Amino acid sequence: MPRTDDPSRLTKVYLHLDRLADNMRLLQQQAGGRELWPCIKANAYGHGADIIARHLYRLGYTTFCVADVGEAMALLDAGVDATFIVLSAMLTEHIPALVKYGCEPVLCTHELVDALAEEAERRGKRIAVHIKVDSGMGRIGIRPEQLPEFVSHCRARPSLRLRGIMSHFACADEEDKAFSYRQIENFNNALAQTQCDSLVIRHMANSAAIFDLPKAGFDACRPGISIYGLRPSHDILNPAVNHLKPVLEWKTRIVYLKEVASDFGLSYGRTFITDKPSLIATVPLGYGDGFSRRLSNNVDLLIGGQRCPQVGRITMDMSLVDVTELRGTVNIGDEAVIIGEQNGLEIGADELAAKLGTINYEIVTAISQRSPRIVV
Ligand SMILES: Cc1ncc(COP(=O)(O)O)c(C=O)c1O
Incomplete structure (x- = not known):
């Protein structure tokens, strides 16, 4: 990071943290009492992860979504004492750092489950994990019908604690919500076939879904672009989106x-x-x-x-x-x-x-x- 007091740098990003707080209040209203896990990946969408994470923490948010273990490590090393969910797929070679730093991975292969469980056992740790179900995005995630077996596989490893089961939308920011409703149905069907205790947190909603798809609220939401006061698209139907303020x-x-x-x-x-x-x-x-x-x-x-x-x-x-x-x-x-x-x-x-x-x-x-x- 450049020094903030470097007088030679004349092009600067100015952050209005009062607006960040206003946006979080608006999102919390839209999401009701559900937990919000802000996405601060990619340097908090370019805003500066360190400053944004610290301010969100002061506002009471303690679980953040990052893209990879390195993003979490940088913030933990800088003293941001939060829980970090690593959203992107990782390789087994990233597991030692993940376990050492106590990050929460998103899992969708048996290989990663096993390697993670072994490393956690070796270090005498219990790691909270999330399972990703591909309900229609076509990116990472197990197929919905694989969920019951995958949950059993994770449960068989005492060094892992299943904290969440999640999915992600492909088109929540589009006016036509038909495919998003299909994704919610796919996710619900997978959950219905799976033995899960009420402690497992189900999470699916991004910013667009928080505004336009109340049925996708589940237990926790993962807002990204909206916390920075930007709209997910121009096709959001809920007029509350107009109250977002660019940070x-x-x-x-x-x-x-x-x-x-x-x-x-x-x-x-x-x-x-x-x-x-x-x-x-x-x-x-x-x-x-x-x-x-x-x-x-x-x-x-x-x-x-x-x-x-x-x-x-x-x-x-x-x-x-x-x-x-x-x-x-x-x-x-x-x-x-x-x-x-x-x-x-x-x-x-x-x-x-x-x-x-x-x-x-x-x-x-x-x-x-x-x-x-x-x-x-
Ligand atoms: C898995 C996942 N969840 C949530 C988000 C947040 O999405 P948005 O910034 O549209 O709110 C993203 C963003 O890319 C994501 O990849």
Whole structure:
């Protein structure tokens, strides 16, 4: 991580933790009294896992979902004393670290169950585990009809404690919920055929399901994108989604200003030629920061309370912005907003995602470690 007090870093992520708390309150209302296990994988969707995990912990959340053992290890080593569920599939070679750190794996092969049980026995530990059922996502997970046998297999190992049985949606964020209802039915059928005590926690809901599929609530939910105040898609039906508040702002500052003549080519490949004498600002922001080069000549920044067009190719470390309209008022050192608000105007991660033909998840997750994460 870059030092947060490094004065040379002018492109920064600002985190509004009050909004994180508001989003958690909203999600808790939607999920009723169920436990929420926030997903803080991929550096908390680019927001900064350390800061987000600590704040969620202060708010009373003590079980977090991460992608791999390494993400959990980093947070545990940094003193975040929480329970970590490792969502992605792992190899047997990852088991020693998982057992040492006491993380909770998601299991879907006998090989992993056996190797984990043996390592836990060797270390005299009992490890809480989750079984993943593939109810229709087609990614990791056993087939629903395999659940009874798989549960027995886990139960036969005293060094393992079955804490959860889970599944994951493929299309919960789409308007048509037919396939999601089929997935809920598949999961329910698998659970119905399985001898399970009431201590086993059933969990399936992601953000979209928390808003739109109350039948998927089960015992615990795993919200990700919504805790950061971003909507899972534009097709969420529940109007409560409108109350989410983006936690992150991404801002930089102008480091250079230059008057150029008309018919002047800008940046690599000269993909932008001025059609009038222009004032061009340079900002220390590029694809090395996670500002996609594919946005070149197709994105605005907020400067001086106005939308200003980015011009010419975005390079690794610097980009150009046409600030001709601000001539006489704009100065070196002025703020430029990439994602966030300025003077009542707003640019959201959704706007950048739409331009790139992707989802807001990818925009925020792509913000590189180079931007220090600062608590507002
Ligand atoms: C298994 C699992 N559960 C929950 C989530 C959270 O999903 P969302 O960010 O859409 O809430 C994810 C995200 O990728 C996931 O992979």
